[in-house]
Amino acid sequence: MTLDELREKIDHIDDTLLKLYNERMELVHQVGELKNTTGAPIYRPEREQEILKRLKEHNHGKLTDEAIDALFLEMFAVARNLERPEAIAYLGPEASFTHQAAESKFGAMSVYFPVATIKGVFREVSNGKAKFGVVPIENSSNGIVSDTINCLNDYDLKIIAEVVVEIHHVLATEAENIKDIERIYSKDIAFGQCQNFLSDFGFDEVEQIPVESTAKAAKLAAEDPQSAAICSAVAAKIYNLPVLFENIEDNQNNRTRFFIVSDFENAPSGNDKTSLLVKLPNKPGSLVEFLNDFEAANINLTKIKSHIVEGVSVFFIEFNGHKDDPKIKEIIQKHKDVIKVLGSYVKETDDI
Numbered sequence: 001m002t003l004d005e006l007r008e009k010i011d012h013i014d015d016t017l018l019k020l021y022n023e024r025m026e027l028v029h030q031v032g033e034l035k036n037t038t039g040a041p042i043y044r045p046e047r048e049q050e051i052l053k054r055l056k057e058h059n060h061g062k063l064t065d066e067a068i069d070a071l072f073l074e075m076f077a078v079a080r081n082l083e084r085p086e087a088i089a090y091l092g093p094e095a096s097f098t099h100q101a102a103e104s105k106f107g108a109m110s111v112y113f114p115v116a117t118i119k120g121v122f123r124e125v126s127n128g129k130a131k132f133g134v135v136p137i138e139n140s141s142n143g144i145v146s147d148t149i150n151c152l153n154d155y156d157l158k159i160i161a162e163v164v165v166e167i168h169h170v171l172a173t174e175a176e177n178i179k180d181i182e183r184i185y186s187k188d189i190a191f192g193q194c195q196n197f198l199s200d201f202g203f204d205e206v207e208q209i210p211v212e213s214t215a216k217a218a219k220l221a222a223e224d225p226q227s228a229a230i231c232s233a234v235a236a237k238i239y240n241l242p243v244l245f246e247n248i249e250d251n252q253n254n255r256t257r258f259f260i261v262s263d264f265e266n267a268p269s270g271n272d273k274t275s276l277l278v279k280l281p282n283k284p285g286s287l288v289e290f291l292n293d294f295e296a297a298n299i300n301l302t303k304i305k306s307h308i309v310e311g312v313s314v315f316f317i318e319f320n321g322h323k324d325d326p327k328i329k330e331i332i333q334k335h336k337d338v339i340k341v342l343g344s345y346v347k348e349t350d351d352i
């Protein structure tokens with residue numbers, strides 16, 4: 001076929017796709033009307049998961065699973081906005097990794113607003129200014145984010161989804177020569193993640209200035225030619241800051257996991273994870289006794305971390321399954337006085 005013939009066929013398919021998209025959106029609109037009369041949540045991650053799973057099973061063409069995710073997740077996001085636009089608060093500023101995580105779930109068309117602190121994100125979702133909040137929960141090199149655990153304890157919001165983002169840092173600067181760099185701006189955690197790079201390139205002696213976010217670091221470095229920022233490629237681009245080195249993190253498999261919080265609970269999807277906070281009495285064997293119940297019910301614990309909330313020791317525990325699965329429900333019921341269920345949501349990852 002000639003180029004013109006191929007393009008003519010593509011045009012024809014695009015016309016058909018457009019018609020089908022609109023037909024789909026017509027149905028989505030009706031779903032939205034139903035939900036709006038009952039007050040049911042618009043976002044149903046378990047339903048989206050079911051659609052993606054089915055499509056991947058049926059797929060015999062050139063599209064990879066990742067390509068199916070990318071195309072359909074954006075379409076779901078457009079669909080949800082058509083049902084009822086719902087704002088998303090994320091730990092800012094713009095171009096932060098949290099913003100990236102938010103966009104991967106809610107697409108390019110949603111209404112986003114950055115909030116300066118994790119607590120602020122929880123507050124804006126609790127008071128209804130945003131329907132969803134996006135916050136980091138842990139990084140593969142730096143561990144759990146305490147502020148998020150504290151807020152999950154303090155606020156009455158649910159985790160409704162998790163997202164994992166691969167974290168790559170760059171060194172970006174207006175300086176023409178490394179020797180001209182007198183200060184480096186970044187977030188404390190990001191400095192921690194780039195220790196080898198900093199010492200290998202002789203930046204140990206250079207002043208390191210911690211700021212609230214890597215995006216802020218990029219902004220400051222753009223205004224100060226004798227400085228550099230450790231930030232994401234996206235942040236460097238937004239602030240027009242030339243990238244001198246890419247992928248400068250020590251651990252090239254550096255990932256951050258984020259939670260999406262909201263005011264509703266998910267129905268089971270068949271592939272869920274549940275997060276809990278447990279405040280156990282301070283006596284020998286209380287943790288073992290608690291965990292034995294999970295073992296006896298053959299429930300696979302994926303995480304257990306101890307954490308101090310307001311001077312009291314608590315455990316952050318995660319396991320495979322949904323809080324309404326009968327065996328899990330029983331354990332939760334048995335320990336209800338010491339447990340806070342933080343949410344059951346579609347499992348996206350095992351390894352962070």
Ligand SMILES: C=C(O[C@@H]1C=C(C(=O)O)C=C[C@H]1O)C(=O)O
Binds near residue numbers: 043044045079080
């Ligand atoms: C249309 C619905 O609402 C949302 C959009 C979906 C879609 O575009 O298929 C799926 C689940 C929901 O997040 C629905 O619940 O079925």
